[in-house]
Amino acid sequence: MGFADKRVAIVGGGLGGTAFLNAALYSGLKNVQLYEQAPQFGEVGAGVNITSNANRVLDAFGLKESMTAKSSRKLPSYMEYHSYETGDYLGHIEEFSQPPARLLHRAHLLDSLKERVPESSLNLGKRLSSIDRNTAGATAPYTLHFEDGSTAEADIVIGCDGIKSNVRLDMGLGDSPNYSGQVVYRGFVDYKDLPSETAQLLRKTVNFRGPKRHVLILPIGNEETKTDRAAVIGFMSEPLEAWDSESWMSRSDIDSLQEHVKDWCPQVQDIIAGLRKGSEDGKILKQALYVRDPLDKWFEMKEGQKDAGIILLGDSAHSTLPHQGQGTCMAIESGIALATILRHWKGDDLAGAFQFYQDLRKPRTDRVTQTSYEAGKLASSDSPDQMTNNFNPGALGERMKWIMEYNVLEDLKIKGAGVLDFQDSRL
Ligand SMILES: Cc1cc2nc3c(=O)[nH]c(=O)nc-3n(C[C@H](O)[C@H](O)[C@H](O)COP(=O)(O)OP(=O)(O)OC[C@H]3O[C@@H](n4cnc5c(N)ncnc54)[C@H](O)[C@@H]3O)c2cc1C
Numbered sequence: 001m002g003f004a005d006k007r008v009a010i011v012g013g014g015l016g017g018t019a020f021l022n023a024a025l026y027s028g029l030k031n032v033q034l035y036e037q038a039p040q041f042g043e044v045g046a047g048v049n050i051t052s053n054a055n056r057v058l059d060a061f062g063l064k065e066s067m068t069a070k071s072s073r074k075l076p077s078y079m080e081y082h083s084y085e086t087g088d089y090l091g092h093i094e095e096f097s098q099p100p101a102r103l104l105h106r107a108h109l110l111d112s113l114k115e116r117v118p119e120s121s122l123n124l125g126k127r128l129s130s131i132d133r134n135t136a137g138a139t140a141p142y143t144l145h146f147e148d149g150s151t152a153e154a155d156i157v158i159g160c161d162g163i164k165s166n167v168r169l170d171m172g173l174g175d176s177p178n179y180s181g182q183v184v185y186r187g188f189v190d191y192k193d194l195p196s197e198t199a200q201l202l203r204k205t206v207n208f209r210g211p212k213r214h215v216l217i218l219p220i221g222n223e224e225t226k227t228d229r230a231a232v233i234g235f236m237s238e239p240l241e242a243w244d245s246e247s248w249m250s251r252s253d254i255d256s257l258q259e260h261v262k263d264w265c266p267q268v269q270d271i272i273a274g275l276r277k278g279s280e281d282g283k284i285l286k287q288a289l290y291v292r293d294p295l296d297k298w299f300e301m302k303e304g305q306k307d308a309g310i311i312l313l314g315d316s317a318h319s320t321l322p323h324q325g326q327g328t329c330m331a332i333e334s335g336i337a338l339a340t341i342l343r344h345w346k347g348d349d350l351a352g353a354f355q356f357y358q359d360l361r362k363p364r365t366d367r368v369t370q371t372s373y374e375a376g377k378l379a380s381s382d383s384p385d386q387m388t389n390n391f392n393p394g395a396l397g398e399r400m401k402w403i404m405e406y407n408v409l410e411d412l413k414i415k416g417a418g419v420l421d422f423q424d425s426r427l
Helices: 015-027 052-060 064-070 106-114 166-170 196-201 254-261 266-278 327-344 350-379 393-405 408-415
Strands: 008-011 032-035 047-050 079-083 089-093 102-105 128-133 142-146 151-154 156-159 178-189 206-210 213-220 229-237 250-253 283-291 299-301 309-312
Touching: 008 015, 008 142, 008 151, 015 032, 015 052, 015 106, 015 327, 032 151, 047 052, 047 106, 047 213, 047 229, 047 327, 052 064, 052 327, 052 393, 052 408, 064 102, 064 106, 089 393, 102 106, 102 213, 102 229, 128 166, 156 166, 166 309, 178 254, 178 266, 178 350, 196 266, 213 254, 213 266, 229 254, 229 266, 250 254, 254 266, 254 283, 299 350, 309 350, 327 350, 327 408, 350 393, 350 408
Parallel strands: 008 032, 008 156, 079 206, 156 309
Antiparallel strands: 047 102, 079 089, 128 142, 142 151, 178 229, 178 283, 206 213, 213 229, 250 283, 299 309
């Protein structure tokens, strides 16, 4: 059975939506269209860390070579910790599992995710405004309405439209995010804009841990393709008063980041100077981080129909704080899980397939959400003892091991044995 021939509409063409489209093609869903609000595909100017658990899936899609060409290579460890005061080495976490983490520009990851998908399945400039649940006898269970006045029909709608999802709102699922107490400043530094010793240090993933703040460096890209840069993410505790909305992205003066770290070690001062050299207007991205409670239910069914429904995937369903670098990775895992289940479900009841998907994914994404919140507390320590040699990065690594060692492809095979028909499966 399965739902291979159903008209599937993906709302949102970010990393989650495009990863799902790859999963749909890989699994053999035949009738999938993606609707993205922006006039062209794009990602915010920042780096991203894709860890082994998600790379296993992307490699199965055949994207290993494409991603590797754009990513940093042979990093000596998963993360190295340095003192915010002296810059001294405090310890490190070893890489967890194979394939290793890949660090790259978000736009480059999106390029890889777009490589194998047919142009004919991509619809740009389509901002979803509402979804009609049609009456029996209509040509489709759902009609999607876009702001440009156009419409599209679907049997299954996948809401991949991010943290402020319209699909989720349309499903009547309330959301009351709480401010985490931290903002992030994000920018890039060219290695040529750093003193050579600092440049060498920042060729590694480095975390300068300070009191209630930390500066994380992701060495993205590689020298061969001239894509190598140090992506800077400054996690800073700031009162919410300065922020009137949950603005996804705004720009801020580099001065305001510098104010937080003005007494920090010379290497961090080099980073600030490098950010200034690379920013024409003296500004970088700034974003307030919010914590959301996990949703209880990720889907709704079309009344009176067994084979039509709406479901959430990625940040719309399971957004998480970025302290374990897992939001995109969870969307990638969820994508292959949902596509496989839709394609290989033995029965004809979509509700059963959706429930199985949620039961497979939610315990893991809830745990990632909870442990990411806790990791944030540990990453920006407020105990002086935790910022010296007493700090134990090994313990931090142990906390995250279960995330990276997980193999969603294997889990699908094991847990899906009774309910999925793996004939023709590429798993
Ligand atoms: C500071 C920071 C660092 C991070 N680092 C990492 C990391 O290293 N590794 C990692 O795995 N994760 C990381 N994340 C998390 C990651 O960014 C998100 O989890 C991921 O981008 C979610 O993808 P998504 O496709 O679900 O949502 P989004 O990326 O938000 O994409 C949603 C898409 O939907 C479109 N859209 C929105 N509304 C509509 C509409 N009404 N109609 C049509 N289209 C619409 C948007 O234009 C967008 O393209 C980080 C997050 C932050 C804040």
